[in-house]
Amino acid sequence: MSVRRAVYPGTFDPAHYGHIDIASRAARVFDEVFVAVYANPVKAKSVLFSVEERVAMLRDVLAHMPNVKVAPYHGLTVDYVRQVQAMAIIRGLRVFSDFELEFRMALANRRLAPEIEVVTFIADERHLHLSSSTVREIASLGGDVSTMVPPVVNAALIAKFRERHQSGVESDYMVSLHD
Numbered sequence: 001m002s003v004r005r006a007v008y009p010g011t012f013d014p015a016h017y018g019h020i021d022i023a024s025r026a027a028r029v030f031d032e033v034f035v036a037v038y039a040n041p042v043k044a045k046s047v048l049f050s051v052e053e054r055v056a057m058l059r060d061v062l063a064h065m066p067n068v069k070v071a072p073y074h075g076l077t078v079d080y081v082r083q084v085q086a087m088a089i090i091r092g093l094r095v096f097s098d099f100e101l102e103f104r105m106a107l108a109n110r111r112l113a114p115e116i117e118v119v120t121f122i123a124d125e126r127h128l129h130l131s132s133s134t135v136r137e138i139a140s141l142g143g144d145v146s147t148m149v150p151p152v153v154n155a156a157l158i159a160k161f162r163e164r165h166q167s168g169v170e171s172d173y174m175v176s177l178h179d
C-alpha cells in the first residue's frame with residue numbers, strides 16, 4: 001500500500017502550541033506529515049525569524065513525533081506537495097475569521113492541483129486563540145508567552161527581542177492582521 005503523506009505548510013514565525021496540536025492530529029491520520037516552512041512569505045509581512053531558525057525550532061519541538069518531518073520550501077505550495085508526492089495539504093482552523101481565507105486558498109489550490117485534497121483540523125480549544133502574531137507582539141513588549149510556545153521558542157523570542165532592542169530595531173514585522 002502506498003504511503004499516505006501530507007504537507008502542513010505555514011510560516012511558523014514562530015511555532016506555537018496551536019501548530020504543534022495540528023501537526024500531532026495530522027500525524028495520527030496520515031502515515032507521514034511534512035511540516036513545510038514557507039521561506040519567503042509574499043504577504044505584506046516580514047518575518048521575525050529566518051527560515052533556518054523557524055525550521056530548527058520546529059524540528060526541536062516536533063522531534064518526539066517520528067512520522068513528522070520539517071523542511072523549508074519556496075514557491076507554490078502545490079508544487080512542493082507534488083514534488084514530495086504527498087496527497088493532501090493540512091491546514092488548521094481557529095476562529096470563523098480563518099474560514100474565509102482558508103476556503104479561498106483551498107479552492108485556488110484545487111484549481112491548480114485537483115488531485116490534492118485540503119484537510120483541515122481544529123486545534124484543542126486551549127490553543128484556539130493562539131497566533132504567531134499575538135505571540136510576537138506580546139513577547140516584543142516583554143510579556144510572558146511561556147503558556148503559548150514551547151520553552152525553546154520562548155528562549156529564542158527572549159533572545160531575539162533582547163538583540164533587537166539592543167540594536168534599536170523597530171517592530172516592523174507587526175504589519176499584518178492575519179498570520
Ligand code: ADP
Nearest residue numbers: 010011012018091092093094123127128130179
Ligand atoms: P500562514 O502564514 O500560512 O497563515 P501560519 O504559520 O500562521 O501560516 O499557520 C500555519 C497553519 O496553522 C495555518 O493553517 C493556520 O490556520 C494554522 N494555525 C495557526 N495557529 C493555529 C491555532 N492556534 N489553532 C489551529 N490552527 C492554527
